Amino acid sequence: EVQLVESGGGLVQPGRSLRLSCAASGFTFDDYAMHWVRQAPGKGLEWVSGIGWNSGYIGYADSVKGRFTISRDNAKNYLYLEMNSLRGEDTAFYYCGKGQSSVAAAPVDFWGQGILVTVSS
């Protein structure tokens, strides 16, 4: 059974950093691209970042480029999102998503339950 479990969320002050983790199980992790998608309270879905199976073909939303860094550890079956210089508008539920294939140009086919990040003083 595919499982994606996010961790590392919580309350953080503006300007500070936070690292989200996503533990993957139930599939061959290094066969698939992975993504982060977020949703501000009461708003729609926003794709944040994606990474290919071998950490190639990395992309970011314009809203986070230069502040967020996606990475993965295929030996540990973990996906990460390092978030720096956090702003109030980064407040959202963050979802980890499994890509449909190894290539990053493939949609999410399975989602984690999400974790809340709140940026506030």
Add this chain to the structure above:
Amino acid sequence: DIQMTQSPSSLSASVGDRLNITCRASQGIRNHLAWFQQKPGKAPKSLIYAVSSLQSGVPSKFSGSGSGTDFTLTISSLQPEDFATYYCQQYQSYPFTFGGGTKVEIK
């Protein structure tokens, strides 16, 4: 960046209705179009990829069509469990982008 525009943003429908939701891309995206369903307080669920291919376990009452820039999600006979918000997404090129969503409510 490729912009995705969904319409309508919300609609009211009855059980048994046939429903169409449209999604338009600001430029051609070939067949790199997916649809997702989200219920309140829950993670999204993947429904369709490559315009018209159903994800595993998705019932056949859902179907997708279109090409180039114009796409449609159809629900053939709306059931109570289908009342949710639906999103399209292009994955032709980074940054992947979602439509604004269509909230389907009970009439």
